[in-house]
Amino acid sequence: MTKQKNDARLADDEDLNTSSNVSFNQVLDARLSRRSMLRGGIGGAAAAVLGSWGLAACGGGGDGDGDLPATAAASPITSLGFAAVAKNRLDKVSVATGYTTSVLIALGDPLTAATPAYRNDGSDTDFANRSGDHHDGIEYFGLGADGKRDRSSSDRGLLVTNHEALTDQFLHVAGATARPRPAAESDKEVPAHGVSIVEVRKTGGKFGYVQSSTFNRRITPLTPIEIGGPVRGHLLLKTAYSPAGTSTRGTINNCGTGSTPWGTFLTGEENWAGYFTRSAADNAARGNDSSVTALNRYGRPQGAASRHGWETSGTADRFARWNISKTGPSTDGSDDYRNELNGMGYIVEIDPYDPTAPIFKRSALGRFAHESAAFGIPAVGRPLAVYMGDDSRGEYIYKFVSTANWDAADANPAARIATGSKYLDSGKLYVAKFNADGSGSWIELTITNPTIAAYASYRFTDQADVLVNARLAADAVGATKMDRPEWCAVHPSTGEVYFTLTNNSNRKLEPVASQQGLDAANPRAYSDSFNGGAPGAPGNVNGHVIRIAESGGTAAATSFAWDVYLFGAQADADASSINLSALTADQDFSSPDGLWFSANTGICWLQTDDGAYTDVSNCMMLAGVPGKVGDGVRTTLSYTKTDGSLVSVDTWVGRQPAANALKRFLVGPVDCEITGTAETPDGRTLFVNIQHPGESISRADIADPSKYLSHWPGNAGYGAGGATARPRSATIVITKDDGGRVGS
Template sequence: MNKPNDLAISATDLNDIDSNASHDNHFNSILNARLSRRTWLRGSAVTAATAVMGSMGLSACGGGSDAAAVTPTPTPTPEKLLAFTAVPKSLADVVSVPAGYTATALYALGDSLRAATPAYKNDGSDTDFDNRAGDHHDGMEYYGLSAAGAPLASGAERGLLAMNHEATTDEKLSSHFLHVNGGTTSLPRPAAEVDKEVAVHGLSVVEVKKTGSAWATVNDSAFNRRVTPLTDIELAGPVRSNALVVTKYSPTGTKTRGTINNCGTGKSPWGSYLSGEENWAGYFTRSATDNAARGDKSVVSLNRYGRSQGGASRHGWETGGSDDKYARWNLSKIGASTNGSDDYRNELNGMGYIVEMDPYDKTKAIRKRTALGRYAHESAAFSVPAVGQQLAVYMGDDSRNEYIYKFVSTAVWAAADANPADRMATGDKYLDSGKLYVAKLAADGTGQWIELAMSNAQIQAYSAYKFADLADVLVNARLAADAVGATKMDRPEWCSVNPANGEIYYTLTNNSNRTVNPSGSSQLAPDSANPRAYTDMKGSSAQNGNPNGHIIRFKEGTGAAAATSFTWDVYLFGAESGADASKINLSNLTADQDFSSPDGLAFSPYTGICWIQTDDGAYTDVTNCMMLAAIPGKVGDGAKSTLNYATAAGGNLAVDTFIGKKPTADTLKRFLVGPVGSEITGISETPDGKTMFINIQHPGENTSLANIGDPSKYTSQWPANAGYGAGKRPRSATIVITKNDGGRIGS
């Protein structure tokens, strides 16, 4: 998330740089295999989180029958999901929702969490971001409170929003909307600018409360907090105290300083908050001579994670001054020690994990759960808990040609742990001991979970990198996945588990490096799980590869969450409705359903609706990013299809894939369209299903730094143009959505 579409990557933004040069199986040897049998389930649904307030510049579009029909008897007819009228595509600088719904801005960049912090001026002069909302609101979860303010899972009118603040809106080095004149775009960077930019990253917790029909944040709540890249965080699990995480800040390798580039989230069965560290490598730099200074296998690791020597950092924070808080952004080996205790050569090994926090209790240490592996994490989705069975956590590595993972706990689920006395201790129980697996998909619609462990002969024999122990495998999970021949995917983003049947859905947002005739190590031919390679025109510009993305889903085999085999198919292919149905619009999407670059994804535990959010650059000449509501079936409810491609040698490449049942107007429709330049992300809702919260990230992100002094040239002025807050600079913000008749969202 918070990245340019990978069809056009900036030179200094490492978010989407492909560092996977391994030669793993891409299905090229099994493209013509045929699926022998499938099984499917029917009707379920997914959730999106949204909530209420007023009507701040958010327009209602379309129409729909929202009234619940009542029979002459006391028994009402069943609730009809997706009864709203689809919202049309839009390029307007507003948030559009269906008729009968209201969406209102609630919590935006710079909003104060403490009464002593002044209201946000939104002119670049604001400070004290340790006590304000951070930037680029991303993944988010809701935690209920009782009327008296005690933790209460069922609390639907008072609660906490815990969320990620992924990044900033950048041009060159500067986060330009944060600074009066746009900021300094040359090195060295001023300390004051660096301090502000660092502080807007991380996490926040804010109390929200409903009064009448309106929601508002609670300033000075005892629960309100910020977590930044300077906050102490413990390392937990097998990597704790390992030599790979020894730094000047933590010579014992037991902690790290902060969390960065937090993207997707998860909510544990015991009520904690999980945050994924995604594109963290680009914030750091290495000298042009660092490889020789190191002279060891750490060079292989750094290159595999996208941090080659001489590479410029995203913001130049290492130039802010001589203080240690700036030095930590330089990964170069500059100290004399043999273990890294006098510099930050190992600092990168402390980034890239799932972070767990108790949103209710500030006294509990935040922990990075290293057993879940280190890569560009998005969300963390739990299997449906079953007493006496192990838990699985499903995850993806969001970069082109990376992998899908799951972690299986050693401990089996105990019902008492749903409401524990100590949430973080329960996290220790389930997340610090277990097995990490990576997915290998076959062309016949089956797949295997391959364990990443020192006992795996392929890992022992891997010549490109010699693993020392389990901690080394986890720190270098990408290299371990290379070693076992995992399947390279089209940028695995969020994942979610269907509560109706336990099936797992992954968004594969796009991949510009799919081509029928690969000419480089980063280019892949289409395969069964990533079967499209085509040209999509955006005006006069050709976008090649898989510009529109797709959603894949898995069904576990014998063993439930601990299964080592699965079956799979493609639930939906993103596409323009008018695209060729035989090669591109394989899901036969209509104008009320078409979308591009799926990213955020969550099933509602209350309605079963599957909410799909987009972070797109391919279709934005036609529509801003959006959120759709879906009622999916199950793996195997569709059919096999064969795509034929002409090769450079004049032959034919036949690619078999498996496509889910085509959606109808009753099973998939557009629910929301966002402002100009925004990504739609973060899904959470109250336990009664009547309030949804979502995040609008980086509206106006393509505004030029040269235009910072002229609001008329901003590509977006949202949410100021909706009447929210001071100034006209665009701001990432949380919105709350409610249904005007008081019903559940999505009905």
């Protein structure tokens, strides 16, 4: 089973961090091998951090989601009320008994009355007016009968969906053409990325999308977007498109999402670097200046090829921007696109209700491979916190703390984007360092820190430079390397912050070169077969979920406690070395990715993006009733090296989930990823995205539907194509047959 998905779009599996900072796993090893400390629980420092949590966490208010209840779950579910779904490899959506699913909107569906229905044969065009590809993060915003924001509306709303990437072969009649790319193909692929805003309504008890709604719109890689915060107007942002460095063109590779307490949408730009190319001689053209160091750190060394080759489609400006080589004579980059990459990698704020409102990239939150953004529980008179992860191996966990203190009047402001500027354009950006005693610290990334100002590997010029090159600043202060921090979410009652760490195929029992060894956070390295083949290389491919509790439960805390909530594993794996959370067949999973808490029920929804388990089951979605930081036990693992010597590793495992506290709720169609969750405020309707079913297809096989791995959702009766349809990413609606809350 341990075959990693071989997918070029998964650039997040690259290891670009060459700093000497310790990894999270080294810290865990050091922390948890101190047995005298562990005999007393999670440790004295952690106990001090946790001591004041219970009272402070809920002081003040909302869950951070602009269109869900402003208070913590009033009636949280303490026991899951459905029977677990069995693992399967069926080409359909399998959901718990007593629930019904339907497709709401899929790739290519028209968003205007004049746009024709999607033929799904590769001939469709005009993706600026169609739903994009690879549905990912999703948020629901309530809409009243008067067409204005209504946080309590469960019958009408706006769904805002990210479109992360493409299965480009299915977008063209005969598949994607080799380079140089035809302009017509690139002009179809570019706008299939980005964000969709779609009105949805419940009619006759069933949700559908409103094709002719004036709220419907697309934000694509071509949409004008303003730069907000300290980076606005900086030298590093100057391009031929924006010589002043105050704006950029579009957003791309949008993955996880978030929503603000004032009712706007946040989208994270994740693996954006791979869309751009650099010439093989670009270092010399740049004079081997500091930009070369930054480009290498962000995954664009000279000679790097682009993912889709859009720059080969012609000399027009819309294609030239994808080549970030220095081609012009200017000293500031205002005559070419050498700085174009610096305009990507941010949290982007969009007002879903107002198509005339400007869109902003919030640079104060830092630039890296953003997965999602989760607000801590707002408290009146205190600053807001936004938690974020950088999704690549060896990257970091971040927190932004606003300068402005939360004002309850801003929960329903007259100007939402202006409110975003108030809270998101000024503040402090922190990076996490995990200590060996079970505590952690937030280190501010500021040019006033002598360690950053004097960093030998990269010379920062000012605070804007620190934010643009946040990865390098985090390297400088010795932040803790993590294993692909993906989605983050905040528990609506306790305020504890959860992060999925998807996997790390570079984990080895006997590491060499840049490989990482076994330790407490990732104490597993094992071989298994995939689809009946030969055993794959050993590694830890199942991932885990960590959680932190801020000191005093306050957003501005600079210290925290942490532990591991769940380790992914197959149920029949060795319980002493692999299945450390004692998962059963109703609970086992691999490669956690999507993560989201219901503000209505308190359920933690966990979704997978897996290549290690797919001989047993398609990707899945689980529901959990989590505990709290420090509720687990210490476990000691032992391994035999090739020379016969033993290696012992101590790890801290969160409380093992009871049968009714973690269950598989849904299994998706073949070759898909389950990602993104949203709900109506009453908790009775769940929206879930099914991404890239059947994505493994070559140009040579595009003409033969029998070669497609999936035909969903056409085989479920949705859209053109029927049983032999080209597969499509889509959003589904899930309701309970008795009308109750989902998960109850």
